[in-house]
Amino acid sequence: MIEPFLSDDAFLADIQRALDDAGKLHVWWLGQSGVLLQWNGKHALLDPYLSDSLTQKYTATDKPHVRMTRRVIAPERLDFIDVVSASHIHTDHLDPETLQPLFAANRNLHFIFPAAIQTEALARAGASCRSFFGLDDTQAIATNGFTFRAIPAAHNAIERDEKGRCQFLGYIVDCGPYRIYHSGDTLLYDGLAERLKHLNIYLALLPINGDRPERHVAGNLNGVEAAQLAKAIGAKIVVPCHYDMFEFNTASPNEFVAECEHVGQSFRVLRAGERLTLESL
Numbered sequence: 001m002i003e004p005f006l007s008d009d010a011f012l013a014d015i016q017r018a019l020d021d022a023g024k025l026h027v028w029w030l031g032q033s034g035v036l037l038q039w040n041g042k043h044a045l046l047d048p049y050l051s052d053s054l055t056q057k058y059t060a061t062d063k064p065h066v067r068m069t070r071r072v073i074a075p076e077r078l079d080f081i082d083v084v085s086a087s088h089i090h091t092d093h094l095d096p097e098t099l100q101p102l103f104a105a106n107r108n109l110h111f112i113f114p115a116a117i118q119t120e121a122l123a124r125a126g127a128s129c130r131s132f133f134g135l136d137d138t139q140a141i142a143t144n145g146f147t148f149r150a151i152p153a154a155h156n157a158i159e160r161d162e163k164g165r166c167q168f169l170g171y172i173v174d175c176g177p178y179r180i181y182h183s184g185d186t187l188l189y190d191g192l193a194e195r196l197k198h199l200n201i202y203l204a205l206l207p208i209n210g211d212r213p214e215r216h217v218a219g220n221l222n223g224v225e226a227a228q229l230a231k232a233i234g235a236k237i238v239v240p241c242h243y244d245m246f247e248f249n250t251a252s253p254n255e256f257v258a259e260c261e262h263v264g265q266s267f268r269v270l271r272a273g274e275r276l277t278l279e280s281l
């Protein structure tokens with residue numbers, strides 16, 4: 001089992017310490033696509049997966065989800081969260097065993113998800129969720145100092161519901177002077193880089209567990225594609241995610257690192273529970 005960089009009490013203490021460093025954006029990777037943002041004393045959680053629900057669900061099946069990295073923090077201990085988002089319906093991004101304790105611990109927590117999956121998203125969040133916003137492509141919501149704007153994700157294709165709304169999203173998150181692209185699970189698609197490259201993305205958080213382009217079983221960018229997308233959109237820095245969670249669906253960041261170095265893209269590989277602090281532009 002991979003140990004987080006920080007976990008439990010030490011992780012919470014680091015979040016407290018960061019509060020003294022105002023004016024900067026603090027970012028922690030929580031494993032898989034889970035990210036915690038701290039800006040101006042407020043906290044946003046993106047795609048948190050902080051339970052063992054998938055490991056338990058698939059025990060004794062032919063798809064065992066063996067956890068690789070120990071959990072960073074129990075969701076009920078995160079009692080200071082203002083906003084939580086989910087990019088799509090898959091449980092490693094929309095987990096009832098993470099969301100229900102989180103909503104129970106945070107009475108005013110705002111929930112953002114694709115409008116196309118609202119019924120299921122609210123069912124998984126449970127009865128404690130009282131404030132929510134369903135988004136579709138180009139729609140945005142501003143709350144607690146964070147603005148979330150939706151952009152389609154192709155997992156493995158851009159799929160829409162009967163009303164034409166995207167089932168899979170990424171989010172462009174603005175907080176103060178910082179702009180973040182959290183892609184959700186996606187492959188490259190026509191127009192993605194073009195839409196993003198005019199947006200002055202500071203930090204891109206991109207999956208790297210995709211396999212060879214001709215297969216794409218994982219439905220995600222591989223490390224080379226993630227590095228190239230970051231470069232194509234002019235991201236100041238890129239952080240890889242969606243690996244080291246489940247043994248059957250992971251990748252080494254080595255190819256990502258090599259391609260970033262090859263194309264001259266600045267990057268940071270975090271461990272789960274590790275903080276990246278971004279200085280103002």
Ligand SMILES: [Zn+2]
Pocket residue numbers: 090092093185242
């Ligand atoms: Zn996923």
